[in-house]
Amino acid sequence: MAESVVRALLSVTVEVLTDRLLIPTAAAKLRKERDKEVERLKEELEFVKVILKDASAKGDQELSDGEKIWVKQVREVSELIEDVVYECTLEATQLRQQRGFVNLLSRTARLIRTLNTVRDQTSKIQNIKATLDEIMARRQRYQLREHGSGSRTAAIIDRYHSQFVSPFLEQCITGIESTATELINGVVTEEVAKRSVISLVGAGGIGKTTLARRIYNDEVVRAAFDCHAWFTVPQSNETVDLLKTMIKKICQAEKRDTGEIDTANRQELISILFKSLRSKRYFLVFDDVWEEDFWQLLKDALPDDENGSRIIITTRSEAVAVSCKETSFDRVHRLQTLSEEASWDLFRHITFQYEPEQVCPPELEQLSRAFIKICEGLPLAIVAVAGLLSTKEKSVQIWQRLVDNFSLEVESSPQLTGLSKILSLSFSDLPYHLKLCFLYFGIFPKDSLIPYDKLFKLWIAEGFVQEQRGKTLEKVAEEYLNELIDRNLVQAFEGFYGLEKCCRVQSLMHEISRQKADEFSFCHIRDDNNSSCQGKSRRLAIYNDIKGNVWESIGESRIRSVLLFNIGALNKSFLAALFGRYKLLTLLDFEDTPLEDLPYEVGTLLGLKYLSLKKTKVKRLPKSVEVATALFACIEAMNHLESLSLSFKNDGGILNLESISSPPPHLERLVLKCRLQVLPDWISGLQNLSMLCLSLSSLIEDPLRHVGVLPNLVSLWLYRAYEGAQLHFEVGGFRKLKLLVLRDLQGLEVVEIEEGALPLLEELRIGPSPLLNGVPSGIQHLRSLKVLAFYDMPNEFVSSIQPDGGSEYVKVEHLPSVLFCDRFSFFSDDIED
Numbered sequence: 001m002a003e004s005v006v007r008a009l010l011s012v013t014v015e016v017l018t019d020r021l022l023i024p025t026a027a028a029k030l031r032k033e034r035d036k037e038v039e040r041l042k043e044e045l046e047f048v049k050v051i052l053k054d055a056s057a058k059g060d061q062e063l064s065d066g067e068k069i070w071v072k073q074v075r076e077v078s079e080l081i082e083d084v085v086y087e088c089t090l091e092a093t094q095l096r097q098q099r100g101f102v103n104l105l106s107r108t109a110r111l112i113r114t115l116n117t118v119r120d121q122t123s124k125i126q127n128i129k130a131t132l133d134e135i136m137a138r139r140q141r142y143q144l145r146e147h148g149s150g151s152r153t154a155a156i157i158d159r160y161h162s163q164f165v166s167p168f169l170e171q172c173i174t175g176i177e178s179t180a181t182e183l184i185n186g187v188v189t190e191e192v193a194k195r196s197v198i199s200l201v202g203a204g205g206i207g208k209t210t211l212a213r214r215i216y217n218d219e220v221v222r223a224a225f226d227c228h229a230w231f232t233v234p235q236s237n238e239t240v241d242l243l244k245t246m247i248k249k250i251c252q253a254e255k256r257d258t259g260e261i262d263t264a265n266r267q268e269l270i271s272i273l274f275k276s277l278r279s280k281r282y283f284l285v286f287d288d289v290w291e292e293d294f295w296q297l298l299k300d301a302l303p304d305d306e307n308g309s310r311i312i313i314t315t316r317s318e319a320v321a322v323s324c325k326e327t328s329f330d331r332v333h334r335l336q337t338l339s340e341e342a343s344w345d346l347f348r349h350i351t352f353q354y355e356p357e358q359v360c361p362p363e364l365e366q367l368s369r370a371f372i373k374i375c376e377g378l379p380l381a382i383v384a385v386a387g388l389l390s391t392k393e394k395s396v397q398i399w400q401r402l403v404d405n406f407s408l409e410v411e412s413s414p415q416l417t418g419l420s421k422i423l424s425l426s427f428s429d430l431p432y433h434l435k436l437c438f439l440y441f442g443i444f445p446k447d448s449l450i451p452y453d454k455l456f457k458l459w460i461a462e463g464f465v466q467e468q469r470g471k472t473l474e475k476v477a478e479e480y481l482n483e484l485i486d487r488n489l490v491q492a493f494e495g496f497y498g499l500e501k502c503c504r505v506q507s508l509m510h511e512i513s514r515q516k517a518d519e520f521s522f523c524h525i526r527d528d529n530n531s532s533c534q535g536k537s538r539r540l541a542i543y544n545d546i547k548g549n550v551w552e553s554i555g556e557s558r559i560r561s562v563l564l565f566n567i568g569a570l571n572k573s574f575l576a577a578l579f580g581r582y583k584l585l586t587l588l589d590f591e592d593t594p595l596e597d598l599p600y601e602v603g604t605l606l607g608l609k610y611l612s613l614k615k616t617k618v619k620r621l622p623k624s625v626e627v628a629t630a631l632f633a634c635i636e637a638m639n640h641l642e643s644l645s646l647s648f649k650n651d652g653g654i655l656n657l658e659s660i661s662s663p664p665p666h667l668e669r670l671v672l673k674c675r676l677q678v679l680p681d682w683i684s685g686l687q688n689l690s691m692l693c694l695s696l697s698s699l700i701e702d703p704l705r706h707v708g709v710l711p712n713l714v715s716l717w718l719y720r721a722y723e724g725a726q727l728h729f730e731v732g733g734f735r736k737l738k739l740l741v742l743r744d745l746q747g748l749e750v751v752e753i754e755e756g757a758l759p760l761l762e763e764l765r766i767g768p769s770p771l772l773n774g775v776p777s778g779i780q781h782l783r784s785l786k787v788l789a790f791y792d793m794p795n796e797f798v799s800s801i802q803p804d805g806g807s808e809y810v811k812v813e814h815l816p817s818v819l820f821c822d823r824f825s826f827f828s829d830d831i832e833d
Helices: 002-058 065-097 104-141 152-173 177-188 208-216 219-224 239-253 266-277 294-301 318-323 340-351 362-375 379-390 396-404 406-412 414-428 432-442 452-462 473-486 507-519 550-554 572-581 600-604 628-637 681-685 795-800
Strands: 196-201 227-232 282-289 310-315 331-334 491-494 501-504 524-527 539-543 561-565 587-589 610-612 643-647 669-673 691-695 715-719 726-729 739-743 750-753 763-767 787-791 817-821
Touching: 002 065, 065 104, 177 196, 177 208, 177 219, 177 331, 196 208, 196 318, 208 227, 208 282, 208 310, 227 239, 239 266, 239 294, 266 294, 282 294, 294 318, 310 318, 318 331, 318 473, 340 362, 340 379, 362 379, 362 396, 362 507, 379 414, 396 406, 406 414, 406 507, 414 507, 432 452, 432 473, 432 507, 452 473, 452 501, 452 587, 452 610, 524 550, 539 550, 550 572, 572 600
Parallel strands: 196 310, 196 331, 227 282, 282 310, 524 539, 539 561, 561 587, 587 610, 643 669, 669 691, 691 715, 715 739, 726 750, 739 763, 763 787, 787 817
Antiparallel strands: 491 501
16 A cells, blocks of 8 residues: 555656646746737727827817717726736736745645636637737728817807896806996006006806906996907817917907908918007907916017006816916916805805895705705806706705705706816816826815825825825825816815815815716715616725615726725625636725624735725735734835835734835835834935834833934833833934823833933923933033923822922923823824824
8 A cells, every 4th residue: 555655656646746847938938928928918008098198189079979978988998908018017916925945735726726827818819819909990891080070179168158147147146246337447457557456366156257248248347448358168179279369369350351360370360460569559358268378478468558447358268267367467266166155146146046135045044045055156157057947947855856966957957068168177187197187086085185196096096196206106196186186176185184185176176076976987986785886897986885786776887996984884795706706806995894804815916006905994904914024024115115014913922023124215215013123224315314113112122322312303102112121312412303102111210411412402301211310411502492291190209309309300400391291181193194
C-alpha cells in the first residue's frame, strides 16, 4: 500500500510539473495577444473621449434627439472599454501578488483560471470593437451633424420670456423696483462721462433679464441716449455673428445699407460698428453672456467718446462679470433672491389673480408655502409655478398631488418645461469635467448639505479630478467647486461653528441635476421600489430602507459606486449580492447606516478607492482589509497627503511605525491613536508638521527629543501618551509651539522648562496628573503664555497655587489667566480628530 501511494504521488507530481511548464506558456502567449488588443482599445478610447467632450461643448440644447441617442451609445461603449482595461489591470495586480513558490496544485489551478479569464477578456474586446464600429457607422448612416448652430439657446430664452414671463413682468418687477431705480439713475447720470459697463450677475431665474428690460424700456433711459439696442448673446459666443447682428440692428434703425457686412471679416466688422457708434451716446444690453473673453473680443468695437455711453451685461458667471470690470467706473451688481415676504407677495399676486382681492384660501396656504420653498426666492421660478397654479382648480387634493409629483410636472407642463430649459443652460455651458462634478449633486437627497471634504474625496475616487502639476488633487477639486459656485450653480455654506464648509444646490437645480443624470445614465436612484434611471449606469444610490430585489431594477449595469442614504435597516442578502455581483467596485459609502459587520469579501476588491464607515456600527475591520504592512505601503505612496489620523486597536498589541520608511513629506496634521513602543525616528523629519496628537501611546521613552526639533509645530497633544515621570523642555526646542496639552499623564511627576524653550507658547493645559509635584519649573520664563489650565488635579495641588498663601503662586502670578477645571470641561476627543 505504501508503494502504491508513493507511485500515485509521483504520478501527480510529474503531471503537475508538466502542467507547470505548459500552462504558463499558453497563458503568457494568450495574455500577450490580449494585451495588444487592450492597447489598441486604449487608443480608440482616446478618440471616443474627444467625441464626448466635443458633444459636451456643444451643449445639450444644441443636440438633436438623434444626436443625443448616438452620444449616449458612445458614452456606454466608452465605459465598456474602461471596464475591460480595468479588469486587465486588476488581473495583472493579482498575478504579481501570487508570484513566488507556492503550492504547485494551487498555482496550477490559478493559471487555469487565468487562461479562462484572458479568453473571456479577449472575447469582450472583440465584441466591444464590433459595437464601436457599428456606432460609428450610424453617424454616417443617419447623417448626424458635427456642429450645432448656436442659435437655439437665444431662441429658447426669447420664446419663453414672450410666452410665460412677459404677462407677469410687471408683477415680478415689484420685487426689484428699488434696485431698478438705483441703476436707472446710474445709467442716465452725466456725472460719469466715461463709457461704463454695468454687469448684472446671479443665478439663472433670479431676475437679471427682467431687471435689464425694466431699465432698457424706461422712458427716461430711452430719452437720454441717441442709440439703444438689445442683444441676446448665443451660448456659442460666435463674435462674428454677434457683430453682424449688432450692425444690422443699429444701421437699420438709421435706414443705412448693410449689404457690405455679409462678406466682411471680424476686424472689418469691428471697424464698421465702431464708425457707426462714433460720436453717439449709446445704450446697449447684452443679455445672458457666458464666455469670460466676451468683453475682450467686443470692447474695441464700442467707442468711448466720453459722452456717457452705457452697456449692461447680464451673466450667470461671476468670472464673466469680473472680466468686464476694467475701470473704477464699471460696476458689478450681484442680484439676491427674493425674501420670503416678497416671494409670497409675488406668488399670491399671480396664483390668485382671479380671486377676490387676490387672497389665498386658508386651506391652501400651507401648500402654497411648500411651492414657495421649492422656488427658493427665484423670481422666474415663482412666476412659472404661480402661473401654472393660476390655471389649476383651487383644490387641496390637486395641489397636494402637484407637490408630491413636482418632478413629473416639470417634464410635462409647458411653463415648467421652459423654466427647466432656462435653468439647464447653466449646465450646458459647463466643460465636460465640471458637468460630471455637478451631476454628483443629484445623487444626494434634495436639500442635502454636503461637506467639502467628503465631496472632494468622492470626486477624486470617481476619477473626475484631473491632475495638475504642483497641486494636490484636493486643491484641484476645490477649484472645480469654486467654479461651480462662481457660476451660481452651487451654494456655499459655513458649517456649524465655522468648523466645516458645506455646499448644496437649490431645489430646482437639484431637479435639473436629476434630469441630466437620467439623460447621461449617470446614476440609478432607488427610492423604495422605484428607480429613476432606465439606462446602464455605473452608480447606485439607495434612499430609505432597501425593499425588494434591487438588482432586478438596475439590469445589466456594471456598478462601480454605491451610496446609501437614510437607511434604517441593512440586510445581509443585499451586501452578499453586492460583493458577489460587482468585482470592479471603486466606491462604497456606508456612512450613517446601521452596518455592524463588513464582509470579508470587501478585501478582495482590489480597485476600491473610497470606503466610508463613518457613523456606522462597525467595530473592527475584516482581516482581508486593518493589515498594517499594506496600510503603511499606502501611506508611503501618498506623496501629497496633508492630514493623517491613524487609530489602531490590536488587542493590546504594539504598532511598529518604524516600518514606514518614507512618510508623506507634506504632512501637516498627524494624529496617532495607538500603542507604541517607541516614537519612530521619521517623525522628526516632518518639516511641514504643524499639529501632532499622540493618544493612548503609553510611551516609556520621553517623546520630546523627537518632536522638539520640528520647525513648524504649532500644536502638541499628549493624551495617555507617556508613562514616564519627567518631561524636559530644552532651550532651542519647539520654536513655534503655541498650544501644549499634557492630558491624563498618570505617571508624570516633574515638568521642567529651560529658559529660552517654548518662546511662543500661548496655552498650556495639564491634567489630570495626580503625581505632579508642582507647577512646571521655569514657567516664569514663558513670556508669551496667556492661559494656564489645570484639569481635575488634587486639592493640595490646587491649594498651592491660590493667591492667599499658596506656595506655588509666585510662579504663576504674572500670568493673565490661570484656570482650574474638572475632567468634563476638557476638550472632547473630536477636537483631536
